[in-house]
Amino acid sequence: xxxxxxxxxxxxxxxxxxxxxxxxxxxxxxxxxxxxxxxxxxxxxxxxxxxxxxxxxxxxxxxxxxxxxxxxxxxxxxxxxxxxxxxxxxxxxxxxxxxxxxxxxxxxxxxxxxxxxxxxxxxxxxxxxxxxxxxxxxxxxxxxxxxxxxxxxxxxxxxxxxxxxxxxxxxxxxxxxxxxxxxxxxxxxxxxxxxxxxxxxxxxxxxxxxxxxxxxxx
Amino acid sequence: xxxxxxxxxxxxxxxxxxxxxxxxxxxxxxxxxxxxxxxxxxxxxxxxxxxxxxxxxxxxxxxxxxxxxxxxxxxxxxxxxxxxxxxxxxxxxxxxxxxxxxxxxxxxxxxxxxxxxxxxxxxxxxxxxxxxxxxxxxxxxxxxxxxxxxxxxxxxxxxxxxxxxxxxxxxxxxxxxxxxxxxxxxxxxxxxxxxxxxxxxxxxxxxxxxxxxxxxxxxxxxxxxxxxxxxxxxxxxxxxxx
Numbered sequence: 084x085x086x087x088x089x090x091x092x093x094x095x096x097x098x099x100x101x102x103x104x105x106x107x108x109x110x111x112x113x114x115x116x117x118x119x120x121x122x123x124x125x126x127x128x129x130x131x132x133x134x135x136x137x138x139x140x141x142x143x144x145x146x147x148x149x150x151x152x153x154x155x156x157x158x159x160x161x162x163x164x165x166x167x168x169x170x171x172x173x174x175x176x177x178x179x180x181x182x183x184x185x186x187x188x189x190x191x192x193x194x195x196x197x198x199x200x201x202x203x204x205x206x207x208x209x210x211x212x213x214x215x216x217x218x219x220x221x222x223x224x225x226x227x228x229x230x231x232x233x234x235x236x237x238x239x240x241x242x243x244x245x246x247x248x249x250x251x252x253x254x255x256x257x258x259x260x261x262x263x264x265x266x267x268x269x270x271x272x273x274x275x276x277x278x279x280x281x282x283x284x285x286x287x288x289x290x291x292x293x294x295x296x297x298x299x300x301x
Numbered sequence: 302x303x304x305x306x307x308x309x310x311x312x313x314x315x316x317x318x319x320x321x322x323x324x325x326x327x328x329x330x331x332x333x334x335x336x337x338x339x340x341x342x343x344x345x346x347x348x349x350x351x352x353x354x355x356x357x358x359x360x361x362x363x364x365x366x367x368x369x370x371x372x373x374x375x376x377x378x379x380x381x382x383x384x385x386x387x388x389x390x391x392x393x394x395x396x397x398x399x400x401x402x403x404x405x406x407x408x409x410x411x412x413x414x415x416x417x418x419x420x421x422x423x424x425x426x427x428x429x430x431x432x433x434x435x436x437x438x439x440x441x442x443x444x445x446x447x448x449x450x451x452x453x454x455x456x457x458x459x460x461x462x463x464x465x466x467x468x469x470x471x472x473x474x475x476x477x478x479x480x481x482x483x484x485x486x487x488x489x490x491x492x493x494x495x496x497x498x499x500x501x502x503x504x505x506x507x508x509x510x511x512x513x514x515x516x517x518x519x520x521x522x523x524x525x526x527x528x529x530x531x532x533x534x535x536x537x538x539x540x541x542x543x
Contacts, residue, residue: 227464231444231457231460231461232444232447234448234453235447235448238447241440241443241444241447244436244439244440244443245440245443245444245461247436248433248436248437248440248465248468248469248472249464249465249468251433251468251471251472251475251476252468252471252472252475255472255475255476255478255479256475256478259478259479272478273478276475276478280471288464291460291463291464294456294460295456295457295460298453298456298457298460299453299457301453
């Protein structure tokens with residue numbers, strides 16, 4: 084398991100720069116939105132929680148098809164499937180690797196982009212906390228989507244059509260936490276619901292994704 | 302006599318060939334009767350005027366949009382558990398019908414919302430969750446189209462349908478949290494004091510029956526088409542081998 088995790092991390096860091104691309108996309112989005120919306124601080128501050136969460140979600144989406152597609156093409160997914168490790172664990176480890184190279188960096192840079200978007204001062208802690216709690220769900224749901232389309236040639240667009248509707252609850256609760264936090268309101272309800280979604284997704288979706296991979300390798 | 306008999310495509314084809322004209326005829330009858338009754342022989346509402354009459358299209362199609370997804374969920378489960386091909390094909394056949402009903406509900410709602418709420422669209426929980434349901438239908442259909450091997454496609458779409466159902470339900474309640482609504486609450490419940498008045502209620506019931514029958518007829522027809530397409534492919538494959 085450890086070997087698989089380090090292998091996936093190393094591949095993500097070295098091969099093709101999928102690691103930096105998501106972050107660069109996130110940065111670009113945070114620069115483009117003020118250019119499109121206008122520089123008024125009040126407007127930007129009001130939409131910042133939503134923009135940052137949508138941005139995190141889209142940058143997460145960018146690297147999803149790398150979770151399984153490359154391994155499927157060069158046959159290492161077959162080897163992993165026949166290894167003594169259960170396929171569910173393989174999926175979980177790969178989702179964890181995806182989270183470490185997308186979710187965690189996104190969480191770290193999000194406050195900086197919050198400054199660009201004029202996020203009110205009380206929101207930063209909640210922004211980091213909500214992304215920390217919510218991005219694992221994005222990675223696991225994405226792993227399921229990637230598992231579904233792994234056999235499809237050029238499945239990238241299809242993947243986004245499948246995965247984005249599944250991201251809706253996470254997005255709503257995540258952005259709500261930041262919005263309420265920035266306004267100085269009580270955040271425990273959306274925060275708990277967000278954690279619930281993440282825990283449920285992490286607990287159950289690896290089974291669905293492993294089933295999908297078994298079908299695709301049949 | 303059990304429903305599993307219809308897992309046999311031959312038995313299904315025989316029975317559905319007999320049932321289809323009846324179901325379709327009844328659907329036509331109910332829809333004609335319900336819509337004519339509703340459109341021409343009910344009074345205008347005292348506040349909404351004649352726009353109230355869109356209820357005869359809007360409510361049944363919205364109900365069937367959700368019921369179609371539930372039916373797909375059940376047939377997907379049957380496919381995953383008992384591997385009956387007819388079941389998977391019925392799920393495939395139902396998806397575009399469900400999508401159409403969803404779009405009808407959204408469009409009629411917009412047409413009604415413009416004079417009544419003064420806007421075509423509002424980010425109201427019900428409207429939003431219906432839009433999300435549309436996206437789920439589109440993803441489901443796209444996945445069916447994208448995969449060539451029919452059994453693989455059936456398996457993967459079934460998994461998507463199961464997971465999608467959970468997330469569709471989550472989204473339904475998540476949007477409630479996100480915005481309080483403009484849409485009126487339920488007015489057809491059987492156990493509530495305040496419901497829609499009987500003058501509107503009876504033609505609406507006929508319309509709902511008509512939409513249910515229409516859905517059944519369309520799904521039967523499309524499932525028959527899918528079975529025939531599958532047979533044709535089998536014949537072609539056999540010919541290539543011979």
